[in-house]
Amino acid sequence: METTQEQTIMPRIGDNAPDFEAITTIGKLQFSEYIDxxxxxxxxxxxDFTPVCTTEMSGFAVEQAVFDNLDTKLIGLSIDSIHSHLAWVNNVQRNTGVYMNFPIIADIDMKVAKLYGMLQPNESETAAVRAVFFIDPYQKIRLIMYYPLNVGRNMKEIIRCLEALQTSDEHKVALPLNWKKGEKIIVPPPKTLKQMEDRIADDSLDKVDFYLAKRSL
Known part of the structure; x- marks a missing residue:
């Protein structure tokens, strides 16, 4: 199967987030400066003006306070004009009371969508898939989610992943399956026999075995 250029340059976890300048619903912005x-x-x-997208983008707006508390900026994108974006934002606010006041990129030339691998030809050559890029304060891509056009994202999972990344960075720990904020974290496995012996003797930990143990933060 032939590989297109867009597919070969898709950003990966650990890459620097590609910088760009774009027209958005809050005006022209430079992405790196916006992250700040x-x-x-x-x-x-x-x-714009499609049912699944309306529920999703409204979902980000509804949780705006949560993202603010997590010191996280939001920026959306679709391959629509700025006029379409503004009309859609107004329409959603008028019909539902939800105001999408975060910037939404008008990516008519598909520049940003191609830069981030959001155009996936086997799904669509003219519409961006449902992608989410988690980008840290050092402008590194830390987590990527892709969904097809016909399946909406899970806002609880997006928030959970963001909290997990931030917790892992702050405390230098790993997190188990289905971890949620406030739950126990994974203790790094021992690297020497002495560390293993100490781990086995440590009754303060929630242990399955010496290599799998949890503790509270």
């Missing part, structure tokens, strides 16, 4: 040392979520949707 904070976490960021860059997310795409296929098209």
């Amino acid at each position: 040392g904070k976490w960021a979520l860059l997310f795409s949707h296929p098209a």
